[in-house]
């Protein structure tokens with residue numbers, strides 16, 4: 001799942017304003033949740049970055065809220 005409308009900061013690596021959030025795992029205890037969830041750059045593909053005030057737990061709740069609509 002990719003979440004694209006959170007207005008993240010620009011890419012820390014290349015400065016492009018093309019960041020998107022990727023939620024790889026919904027399971028907080030999993031390695032993928034800790035290492036792969038976060039912001040990725042659409043231009044240079046750097047990531048995952050933990051940016052802004054959105055925690056990965058918030059991301060999971062947001063994703064679930066979308067699924068339940």
Ligand SMILES: [Zn+2]
Nearest residue numbers: 011014041044
């Ligand atoms: Zn970049």
